[in-house]
Amino acid sequence: MRLPQLGELGQRRLRAARVAVIGAGGLGAPVLSYLAAAGIGEITVLDPDTVDVTNLHRQVLFTGADLGRAKAVAAAEHLRAQAPDVTVRAVVDALTPENALELLAGHHLVLDGTDNFPTRYLASDACEMLDLPLVWGSILAFSGQVSVFWGAGGRGVTYRDVHPVPPKPGEVPSCAEAGVLGMLCGVIGSTMAMEAVKVLAGMGDVLHGRLALYDALRARWDEVPLARDPRRAPVTALEDVMVTCGLPGPTGPAHDEVTAAELPGLLAAGERVIDIREDREVEGGMVAGAEHVPMGALLAGASADAAEELEGAVLYCAGGVRSASAQRVLGERGIRVRSLVGGFDGLVGSEVRISRP
Template sequence: MSEQGALGPRYARQRRLPELGDAGQERLATSRVLVIGAGGLGAPLLSYLAAAGVGSLTVVDPDLVDLTNLHRQVLFTPADVGRAKAEVAAERLTLQNPEVEVRAVVDAVTPVTALDLLSGHDLVLDGSDNFPTRYLASDACEILRLPLVWGSILAFSGQVAVFRADTGGPTYRDLHPVPPRPGEVPSCAEAGVLGMLCGVIGSTMALEAVKVLAGMGDPLQGRVALYDALRSRWHELPLARDPSRAPVTALEDLRVTCALPGPSGPAGSAAAPEVLPVELPALLAAGVRVIDLRESSEITERGAVAGAEHVPLAELLALTGEARAALEGAVLLCAGGTRSGSAQRVLAEHGVGVRSLRGGAEALRAFRAR
């Protein structure tokens, strides 16, 4: 973005703020920002960062637009269903503000790619929806000494924080020292999420990013903001770096080490084939191996899928050799499709092709209830 553009009439109202001013606007115009996730949180925060005049935005997301996204992911329309979120987001942001350079990366952040992807940026925003990516983003930012704005949402609750390992502050590992066990924390696909909550948390993340980039105000460092949408209340949780925690010096793949679901990639693509609930009975009748990845407590509470073999996610990802190879051609299912899609991606990296039940056991239950 040119200096003339940075100080042009488009940004006049925010430049008038003495805390920002022309100097702050110029800092925004020369900033390079990477955003992980173009979904519920990414859509509003990307829109506001582009509107504010952040000079360069890199959008990283492996997923395709799905009809279930549209109630909260406001960058997309029904015509975008089936297209890559990162590419659609880049198109919309360029239309919104042609002065901003936008780059789309249709891929997941992995331990192999993270450092290269994040390098060269001034700040990272993590709007991902899975624990492996959250730990990975935090660890990569700690290694690269980059500030990280993090946010999360579930049902009616949201959280926002700014992690500054570059200044000795706490990180995501200080907030969550121990990764949750598989099935311990439901995904938005399983527990649901209110669309407007994404706007509140995503906009707050954009605000924190602009404060860090422009050097104004008091960013959410050393504290976590908690939002209760049902009661319209904000609370704060103080957060300090654990002095006994060793600095992060290498990246790990939590999908494997902790058997946690990570990014599933484009749903229903040739590389990640899905099975529809209507197709499952015929596959079972034909003798296709169907594996239920849910925890025993979930099956007790919600009921088993007749004919399916029960292998919890952690056990399935721990399989090696012939046992892993024997999974070839199986159909995986979980509660809402997130864990089965993630397991599908991990197995594909080991050369084992499986299919995932779209919408999981809940979609199957809804189909059978028709």
């Protein structure tokens, strides 16, 4: 209230604001904490996942008591305790082309803290169609990026202007696969919250048309100017990037999981086990007796005719993230598969035999 750039008017604007936060993970945790503490009037938390012990080093909104709980529900509970005057709504669901417009409509601003490309494209497209500003952040290892997209009617820059073509499957690892330093989430998440407050309160120079790059090892911020591609047509319909490009998309926990202890017995019984990692990943070894079908090829060939061959198969990737995503996609096509808990990396110390090329 004492800051002249914000003042009582700015605080009233924050109190009247309705904000949607996609993802309650590493970026969502600091984003949600700071937005609630800043006095945002209404916050919608969207996340289909549950709290896992591996989340706790970076998703500081949660504690050990939250393990196994839905992230959106646990986050909402903590935020209500932190800021009782803030209205928090938990949505335990993934953003999809079918529900995106309905879930995001009615908000004044959206923040995207997800870790997969299909949701990033979907969030940007939906916000462009709804004429909503989108604060976007991304992290990996020791690096992070932040920008503000606002491109309704073909005017401003959106995520598609920065990344016109989605990466190929396996080309860019997720944080679960490549790792991330927990404190980096705080730096980028706090910056996202700062940009959101600036947009809502109408103060300062927001990161619209600019991409801020942070290198934690150098302790340095760099900046890249952004411009809208004049040849790109405005978005008028939502595309399912996960289907068209075979990329891992939004996912919650796997519905039918297999543990490392169960895997040898399944292999001995002749159950089909499929390694869905990319070619470069299997160079370090794969489960003896498994077959290799990269995720993109698996999903592209998984038609109704292939349902009988895939039914009941066990899928595994590096850490279990992609296999859970593939399980969700195949399940929507009526094909039931199982996912290996912890993936290939979780087999260390188990009795599963590994074959080397």
